[in-house]
Every structure is written in C-alpha cells, then in structure tokens.
Amino acid sequence: MFRLPEAWVWDFWTVDDGEQYHLFFLYASRALRDPHARHYRASIGHAVSHDLVKWERVVDALVRSDAPAFDDCATWTGSVVRHPDGRWFMFYTGASLNAFGANVQSIGYATSTDLMVWDKAPGPVLSADGEIYEKWAPAPEGNWHDEAFRDPWVFADPDRDGWHMLITARSAVGPSSDPADRVDRGVVGHAWSADLENWELREPLSAPGQGFGQLEVLQPFVVDGRQVLLFNCLAGDASDRLKATGTEGGVWIASAESPLGPYDIAGARRIDDPSLYVGKFITDRESGETKFMAFRNETGGQFIGEITDPYAVTWDGDGLALVRVSRRLTPVNSGSGAVSLAPE
Template identity: 90%
Template sequence: MFKLPEAWVWDFWLVDDGEQYHLFFLYASRALRDPHARHYRASIGHAVSHDLVKWERVTDALVRSDAPAFDDLATWTGSVVRHPDGRWFMFYTGARLNEHGANVQSIGYAVSTDLYVWDKAPGPVLSADGVVYEKWAPAPEGNWHDEAFRDPWVFADPDGDGWHMLITARSVAGPDGDPSDRVDRGVVGHAWSADLETWELREPLSEPGTGFGQLEVFQTHGVDGRQVLLFNCLAGDASDRVKATGTEGGVWIASAESPLGPYDIAGAQRIDDPELYVGKFIDDRETGETKFLAFRN
C-alpha cells in the first residue's frame, strides 16, 4: 500500500524500467480541507518499488506551470513510454481556467533520461477541436461541466507504425448525431504520432451512446490471453440508462479485439468494489502474473 498522511493521493500510472517499478501519482495537501479542492491543486508525485508492494517516495515529477500556460491550474493524469532512443516521455493532462472560470483540459508532455528529472516540452500538443471532440460552451449551449480532453494513454502501434494515444473525450453530439442528448457523449478519443513529439488528432475509436458521459483514465492490456480496455466512470457521469441499473460507478472493464478496438464498451462490467477507482494492470516481472492496482476513492 502507498499512502501519504499529509496529502490526498488519487489517479496514478506505472512504468517498469526493468529494475524498478515507478509509480506516478496525483496528490494535493490535506491543508486544503475540502477534498474536492484537491483537483485544482494537483501535482505529479513519484515513488519506486522492487515488488509493487513496498514503495519509496522520491522527488516529485511535475508541478503546474506559471501562468499563462495550458497547465497553470494543475497537472493531471497521464502515462509514460520509452522512445527507441532511450528517452522517457511522460504525457500528462494540463488544466487551466478560461475566462468563464470553466476547466479546460489539454495534453502536453515532458521528457526524461532517468525517470526522475523531467523537462516539459512547449504545449499543449493536443486539444479538443470542436469539430469531432466537444469544446466547453457557456449555458444554454453548454453540455458539460468542463472541457473534457485528458488522461492520455500512449502505446506503440502493434505493427510498428508509430504511436497511439487514447484520450478521455466527448463527442460534439450524442448518439446518432442527436444534439439534444447532452450526457451520453463519452468516447475513446484517439491521436497518432510517428515520433512522440508531433501528434495528429484522429476520429474516436468508439461511438457516443454507450452509457457514459465520460470514460476516464484508459488502459489497454492483455490478461489471460484476452485483450481488454480498462476505463473509469462514476455514477453521476453515466447516462440515465446506466444509472437505472443502480450502479455506483467505479472501474469498468470492456473486452476488445485489439488495443485499438473495437471495444465492447456498452457491455463493460464494473469491478465489484465501488470504493476502487482508476484501476491499472501491470505484469509482475518476477512471477509473470498480471497484478491489478487501484486507489480507494
């Protein structure tokens, strides 16, 4: 277990460098008192482990930038991959407030040679376009409480054709293009890169109408010979149809034909512990077993 008595700790992501496991996590001081305020004060911490059980905290990875910047409010969830030249790339969410006080999210990255010291690249490298992916708008046109475009999950193309990024995003319209459905718009956003530095925004890998207003913190992984997609959604962000099942929300697992889909999101099953959120799989280097980690919400 990893716990900081002085701080809230929540979303996280993992990477194995071949000798140690690295845990990157969001945290904020409990001096804020209000747990909801933590989201606007999040920094990215760092801990290491040899066994996925005992963790040692080390120097923080990233903090928010000075204003004005795409990440001058907070730094949020991301992922880490290694470039063929040996550099590590951390993709992360930058949050800022617009002139209306709405939370606008976009994606940037930082680079490291050792996983400890990170240098931010100029950003953002990806943002919602308002054509395929919904941008925030004030009432009465507005559909959602923020501009949801975050949680980049990056992985190498299975056939060697560059890199893919899955993104928590929302469609510009509801199922079948219905503009009146302002909730059921969550999709698996998608972008592609040849070099991890320049990114091309692409069509989503799922359609709206699967029952979720947003699908948070993706991970693709192979478990027991099956490809799956992990995502997260609280009950309050689900459609009326999903709420009617009595679900409390949490970590969801969907079957997939490949890391790039198709995904059976409408048929996703919730992991049976509503206190768990942001689940992640990681393969134990010593035993070969797939381990599941999550934080208690």
C-alpha cells in the first residue's frame, strides 16, 4: 500500500526503467479537509520500488506553473515513454480556470534524462478544438461541467509509425438531437506524432452514445492474449440509460481488436466496486505476469486516497479475477452486467 499520512494520493501511472519501477502520482494536502478541493491543488509526486509493494518517495516530478499558464491551477494525470534518443517524456494534463471559473484542461509534456529531474516544454501541445472535441461553454449551451481534454496515454505505433496518444475527451457533437443525450458524448480522443514533440489532433477512436460522459485514464493492454481497453467512469458521469440499469461506476474494460480499436465501449464490463478507481495494468518484470493496481476511492462515503498493493490478474470466463497476497477476490455478477468483487 502506498499511503502518505499528510496527503491524499489518487491517479497514478508507472514506468519500468529496467532496474526500478517508478510511480508518478497525484497528491494534495489533507489540510484542505475537503477531498474535492484536492483537484485544484494537485502536484505530481514520485516514488520508486523494486517489487511494486515497498515504495520509497523521492523528489516530486512536477508542480503547477505560475499564472498565466495552461497548468497554473494544477498538474494532472499523464504517462511516461522513452524516446529512441534516450530522453524520457512525461505527458501530463494541465488544468487552468477560465474567466467563468470553469476548469479547462489541455496537454503538455516535460522531459528528463534520469526520470528524476523534469523540464517542462512550452505548452500546451494539444487542446480541444471545438470542431472534433467539445469545448466548455456556459449554460444553456454548455453540456458539461468542464472542458474535458486530459489523461494522455502515449505509446509507440504497433507498426513503428510514430506515436499515438489516447485522450479523455468529449465529442463536439452528440449521438442524437435529444437533449438527454448531451451527457453521452464521452469518446476516446486521439492524436499522433512522429517525434513526441509535435502533435497532430485526429478524429476520436470511438463514437459518442456508448453510455459514458467521459472515459477517464485510458490504457490499452493485452491480458493473457486478449486485447482490452481499460478506462474509468464514475456513476455520476454515466448516461441516463446506463444509470437506469443500476450500474455503479468504477474501473471498466472493453474488448478491443488492437490498441487503436475498434473498442466495444457499449459492452464494457466493470471489474471492481466503486471503492477502487483509476486502475492500471502493469507487467511484472521478473515473472512477466500482468498485475493490477488502483487507488482507494470512497468507502462509506469517505474518500481514502491511497494506492493498493498489486493484484495478480487472470481471466475467469469473460470477467477478470484479481488475486492479492492475503486472499482471492472473485467476480460476482450482479445481474445488471456489472461485475463486482467478493472474497472467497
């Protein structure tokens, strides 16, 4: 368990340098008292480990910039990849408040030679354009509470044709003219780069109308030979149709044909209960096994804010079974299509 007594910890991402695992995480002081206020005070912390269990905190990676800047409110979730020239690139979300107090998100990056000291590049390098991806607008025209354009997940093209970025975004157009469908615009945003420095915004890799207002913290991964897309969505950000099924929010997986889709977003399954959020698959360097980690979200209405120890991951039919050191958690189908977890 990775826990800070003085701060809440939530979204995170990892990278393996061949000797250690690096954990980059969002954190904010518990002195704020209100856990919801953490989003506007988030910095990116850093810890290292040899086994994904025992973590040593090291110097922070990034903090917000002085105003005016695209990240002058907070630095949010991202990912890390290594350029062929040896440099590490951290792509991250910058949050800034506009004149209406709305949270506008865009994407920047920082580079490092050692994963310890990071230098921000001028940014942002990507933002919502208003034609493909929805921009924030005040009521009554506005459809969403912020300008959702964040959580960049970057990976090399499978055919070695540059780099791809998956983005938590919303479509600029709805699935229908029905006002009730305004929420249902969550899509897998997409951008491409030849060099990691210059980015081309592209059409989304999924369509709106799949049941989710936003697909947070995306991660394509192959689990025991099956390609999936992992994403996260809380119940409050689901469409009315999905809420009507009684499905709770949490970590979801959708089957996929490749890292770039197509994805079966409408057929996605929840793989845990809402007490866990922002799941991540991680390959154990020594065993080659797939592990799963998440942060502890709300339990009994109280935000916890700490990161779990790793679970082993195996398929159990069409569901995923998570196995931790002390006990096995098995999938339990609620009858609504959602899969929760219960101890044996």
